[in-house]
Each structure stands twice: as C-alpha cells, then as structure tokens.
Amino acid sequence: MIKRRDNLVELLYYGYTTIKNQIIPISGCIISFIGSDNKFTPYIRMFFYVLMAWICIYSLLKWYNRYFKFRENLVSISEGVFTKRSIDVPYSSVRSITTSASLIKRFIGVSDFSLELIGGDKVVFVLRNTQINELKNELFRGLHSTNTSKSNIQKLKALQYLLISLTNFPIFIASLSIVFTMYGFLIKIYGDRLRDYAGDDNRSNIEVLASLKLDDILNIEFFIVMGAFLSVMSVAAYFISFFFIYLTYGRFSTTNAENDITVEYGIINKKAYHIPKTQIRSLRIGEPLFYRIFGYVQLKIDNIGLTEGSSSLVLLHPAVKKEIAKKIISSYIPEFEQQTIKLKPEKNTILSFLLSNIIGPLVTFTVLCFISPKFAFLFVLAPLYFLYGYTEWRHSGITFDDKLLTFQSTRRLRKTTLITLKRFVEATETSQTIFMKKKDTYHYGFAVYSEEQTEEYECRFLNNSQKQQFLEYLVEKKKH
Numbered sequence: 001m002i003k004r005r006d007n008l009v010e011l012l013y014y015g016y017t018t019i020k021n022q023i024i025p026i027s028g029c030i031i032s033f034i035g036s037d038n039k040f041t042p043y044i045r046m047f048f049y050v051l052m053a054w055i056c057i058y059s060l061l062k063w064y065n066r067y068f069k070f071r072e073n074l075v076s077i078s079e080g081v082f083t084k085r086s087i088d089v090p091y092s093s094v095r096s097i098t099t100s101a102s103l104i105k106r107f108i109g110v111s112d113f114s115l116e117l118i119g120g121d122k123v124v125f126v127l128r129n130t131q132i133n134e135l136k137n138e139l140f141r142g143l144h145s146t147n148t149s150k151s152n153i154q155k156l157k158a159l160q161y162l163l164i165s166l167t168n169f170p171i172f173i174a175s176l177s178i179v180f181t182m183y184g185f186l187i188k189i190y191g192d193r194l195r196d197y198a199g200d201d202n203r204s205n206i207e208v209l210a211s212l213k214l215d216d217i218l219n220i221e222f223f224i225v226m227g228a229f230l231s232v233m234s235v236a237a238y239f240i241s242f243f244f245i246y247l248t249y250g251r252f253s254t255t256n257a258e259n260d261i262t263v264e265y266g267i268i269n270k271k272a273y274h275i276p277k278t279q280i281r282s283l284r285i286g287e288p289l290f291y292r293i294f295g296y297v298q299l300k301i302d303n304i305g306l307t308e309g310s311s312s313l314v315l316l317h318p319a320v321k322k323e324i325a326k327k328i329i330s331s332y333i334p335e336f337e338q339q340t341i342k343l344k345p346e347k348n349t350i351l352s353f354l355l356s357n358i359i360g361p362l363v364t365f366t367v368l369c370f371i372s373p374k375f376a377f378l379f380v381l382a383p384l385y386f387l388y389g390y391t392e393w394r395h396s397g398i399t400f401d402d403k404l405l406t407f408q409s410t411r412r413l414r415k416t417t418l419i420t421l422k423r424f425v426e427a428t429e430t431s432q433t434i435f436m437k438k439k440d441t442y443h444y445g446f447a448v449y450s451e452e453q454t455e456e457y458e459c460r461f462l463n464n465s466q467k468q469q470f471l472e473y474l475v476e477k478k479k480h
Contacts (some may be wrong), residue, residue, distance in 0.1 A: 006125050009105075011060065048138045068125065073087075089117055094117060097136060100113045100269060100270065102268070103269070105126075115137065122303065152254050152256070153251075164318050165244075167298075178240055179236045256332045260276050265315075273314045280421055283329065285299060285419070286298040286414065297319075298320075337404075341408050347362075352461050354393075365378040365379055392410045395415045409457070428474060429444075430442040430443065430444055430445070438462070441462060442462045442463075445457065
C-alpha cells in the first residue's frame, strides 16, 4: 500500500490560500496595527502574531492530514483538519491522469499529479517526479496490464507552429494586449516629442480620440490610417503568439500503449496527459481554413464527461498532415475510423444556409445606414457571410452505423468532424419547421453522454431518407 502526501513545497501554497480566505480579518488587523499607538496597540499586535502563528499551524495540519493511498482496486483520499473527509475511488472511475509543472516546479523536481474522475471531480497532489512515475505504474496495473510502445517524439516544424498561432485566438488576443501595452508605454515615453510635432495642440491622445465626431471617423483617410495601424499591431501580435505557441507545444511527444495514450508537450510549463482508451468518448478532427490550405488537420480526443468547460478535450496532435493523421488514428485509436458522410444536405437547401447566415448581418448593416449613410461600406462584407453559408452547406452531414456516429459541421470556415462511439449517444431527434415541409427536409439532432452541461449537435436540412433509422438508433443500440 502506497501512502503519499503533497510535497513540502505546497506548504507555501496552503499558507497563501489560508491567508487569502481570511483576508478580511487580517486586513482589518493590519490597518489597526498601522494606526497611531494607543492602549489597544499591544493587544492588536498580540492578536496579529497569534493569527499568523495559527495560519502556519493550520497550513501544516492541512498538509499533514491530506494524503491518498493506493489499495488493491481503489485509491483512498483523505483530507481535512477539523472535519475529516475520506473517499474511496475505484480505478475504473479514473478518467485520465494529468501531470503539469511550471518552470519553478520543474527546477525543484516536482509536478502536479491530477486524477480526473468520472463524474467531474478532480484530485490534485504535488509530488516528486520519481513518485509520480511509481504511482502511474501502480495505477495502470490496477486498471489493466499495459504493453507500452516507444515514445514518439514529434518535432514540430515552423509551418506547424505558424498554423497553430494563426488559429489560436485566445493566445493571439493575449499577444495583442501585450503589443498595445508596449505601444502605450512608447507613447507615454515619447509623448512630449509627438506633441511638439503636433504644434499647439497639447491634448492627450485619449482627449483627441474622444473629440472625434462620427463624420471624422467615417471617412476613407481615417480607415486607411487605422487599418495600417491595426495591421502592424496584428503582425507584431502574431510574432509574439508564435513565440508563445512554441513555448506551449515545444517538445511534443505521444506514447501509444495497448490500453492507454500519453501526450506530453511544453517547454516552460510541461504537461502530460495519460488517458485510458476505454475512457475516450469521441475524436474531433478540426480543419481551420489555413489548415485546409496546407493540407493539415488538428486531432483532439474527448474524455468521458466534462470538467471545466473544454478541458476534457485533449490534443492528440496540434497540427499534422492529413495522411499522417490517418496513420495516427489507425495506430492509436483504430475504433474511430473515418467514415464517408452519406447523409448530406440536398442542393435545393443551399439557399436556406445562405439566408440563415446573411439575414442578421444585412439587417444590422441596414439599421446602421439609417444612423449614417457612411456605414454603407459594411455591405462589402456581405460576400463573406455568403461564403460562411456556402461552406456550412458544403461541409455539413451525418452518418451512423452499429458502432459509430459521425457528424460533420462548419463554423466560420472551420470544418470539424466529430466521430463518437455509438454507446455514448444518449438521445436522437428530428425536427421540421413549416418552411421545410415543402422540401420534406428535417434537422437531425443528437445528444452525447456528458456531465455538468448539455452537449447537443444538430445537422440541418437533411432529407428524410434515414429519418426513421435515426430515430430508432438508440433502440438498435440496446441490442449491441
């Protein structure tokens, strides 16, 4: 039986969380202590010292009373100072194992060891890397015997990093904020010199922008200047995001075992995901526009259940050639073989897709034109929304058999193919509006197994050729 506690370095974190949770009384005490001397000062000082001593003792007790043990078929977790809490988790309830380590933790040889459980809970301990390797072996022996193949270290090329940076919007926004911060810093330093060039206008940049009228903004010169400025800022942001992407996905490697998959990446913050294949619910093949141009795809796998929004999605590969992606799927998760989409929208439904994408923007542009005729330039964006509608029609579809359900969709030029094992499909439905009756088309919808949130999908404007089979999909599921 293996009994483990957090590494001693976590005492600092426990102390921090205890102080954070008691920030109000501590702040009040400090404020009182800073004040002028009075007859209550010694008592306030004593209270402060006692409180700080209690925080240290409580953090130590919290650390000491939090541990877990690996038993024959389950892991026992115990924690709590005044109220003891103990839970026993069967190995079969462990959805995946994740390890992560910041640069500081890697320097001292420790990592966060996270057990993600079916049901949405997560248990995190901070352990030495040697202990984590021992526990992984112990846990996987409890799950099943595993024959591990050699780690496949895949050095990503510059084009792959570029494609990831061009499609990772959150990192781009963070990079853009850094660029604007740097720009603001430069303006602050050289502001006096710029105002000298401007002549007698001593107003700040904010005051100048606030004084602009609508007619000053809606002119071609202003848009050219702002377009050039934003273009330069965007290019600079992409260079920064490229660097962040390299730090995030550098040293990418995967290990394919008989029953498990391990994915590792990261230069500063190293992450490792260990996923039992029995807990993989579905495969997502993502194809953003830039990926499709160069023939690349992105592979993600869904674990059973969802915690913290999209954290259940684990990258099997961030950017890989299509032909190599097929080999990865057939080698790592052959049960998720790609299927040919058989049920697709008919040609006579393309107008419905176009209208559903263009009506909203056209109404918005028209309303803005009533405010100022100069907003008419927005109508040049109309072809983009028509393109959205066309690609949505072109890449929509669904197919299903006695093992898999494959759903294909496109959103804002990003094509996604979702391949879900049939046993995780919870419900199916079809719906029809009064406008669809003439064409005899239906929306095909389904829901998959998910905890903590609803996860539903819909494929629109399909013919009724497989409507009955789709509705009886779950009836057939019970036979298998």
